[in-house]
Amino acid sequence: MTYQGVLTKMETEFASPIQYYLVFENDFINMNQLLDKTIGLQFVKYQCLNCSLNKPIYRQGVCKSCFFDVPQAADWVMRPELSTAHLDKEDRDLEYEKKVQLQPHIVYLANSSNVKVGVTRKSQVPTRWIDQGAHEAIEIVEVPNRYLAGITEVALKDHVSDKTNWRTMLKNEIKDENLVEWREKLKNFIPNEALDYFIESNSETNLEFPVLKYPEKPKSLNLKKEKQYTGKLVGVKGQYLIFDDNTVFNVRANEGLVVQIAVGA
Known part of the structure; x- marks a missing residue:
């Protein structure tokens, strides 16, 4: 199964454990259901959350020109x-x-x-x-x-x-x-x-988070630099995806990136 969309911070539902949803324009993923599955992340392009243009994200999901203009920033x-x-x-x-x-x-x-x-x-x-x-x-x-x-x-x-x-x-x-x-x-x-x-x-x-295994030495994934990554999802905490090789991915810090997500077994 493959999904594609622009990243925004994961939506959550207060439950035990917390339920996480990655929401795209025409689809959504319940991330809890992907625990213990292999996930591929691929950087496609940028999409400013304000002007929607393919311009590098500056901060808070928006391009540099929008960042110094919109009230949300x-x-x-x-x-x-x-x-x-x-x-x-x-x-x-x-x-x-x-x-x-x-x-x-x-x-x-x-x-x-x-x-x-x-x-x-x-x-x-x-x-x-x-x-x-x-x-x-x-x-x-x-x-x-x-x-x-x-x-x-x-x-x-x-x-x-x-x-x-x-x-x-x-x-x-x-x-x-x-x-x-x-x-x-x-x-x-x-x-x-x-x-x-x-x-x-x-x-x-x-609060209880859906984590099967915590990382011993978390290393942050820079998807803009690496372009793609594949790993087994073992937890979600805060706005981070946690993988079994100690890699962690901050969804909120990557708002405005268009990504392709491939879900394996």
Whole structure:
């Protein structure tokens, strides 16, 4: 069976284990069903997720010219504290920015390689945690806009990490943490503007990933350079495909690549 389409981040379904779907324009693949099967990946061309042209992808699935133009790639996306829609101030597209920024946001703690703080729209819980490969997570603050979430994250970054070590996450070298205790410990560092939105009482969410075998020394596949790769799929975690020879492929980091996927026995 052969499929072809432009890569976008895998869609997920919160289940035990997490269900993963690679979605193309006219087809989709349930990646869980491909575990223990041989998969061939072949680079075909580029397709910018904004203009659809065959131009090298710069970042976030779009070509260089689109990256510096579209609102989806503005600085406030990666740095929520730069959000300005609550001030009625436009960055690139005020209508879009109001739609995204002026909705409930969550500041959370997630444990994927270590305990980290992060921000996501409330509608993206638990999707965001799945994408990061977190085996446990908890909401600590729910605010009405992205700016408040951003300044809260900035304040907490002085006391807890905001990064995930992808190798540690993929090797599953993790330990369980009491995230309720972490939440209480970090409460003292929440900015006054967001303190009223602190979540006093909730519990951890635990996540289980479809992995048969974790890589001992994960090596990242550069499909643009290698052009093609074949291996046996043994797991999916975060947005990574894990193969039995320790090769891992970050689907989200390769958005905008048109690939051909051949599924063997």
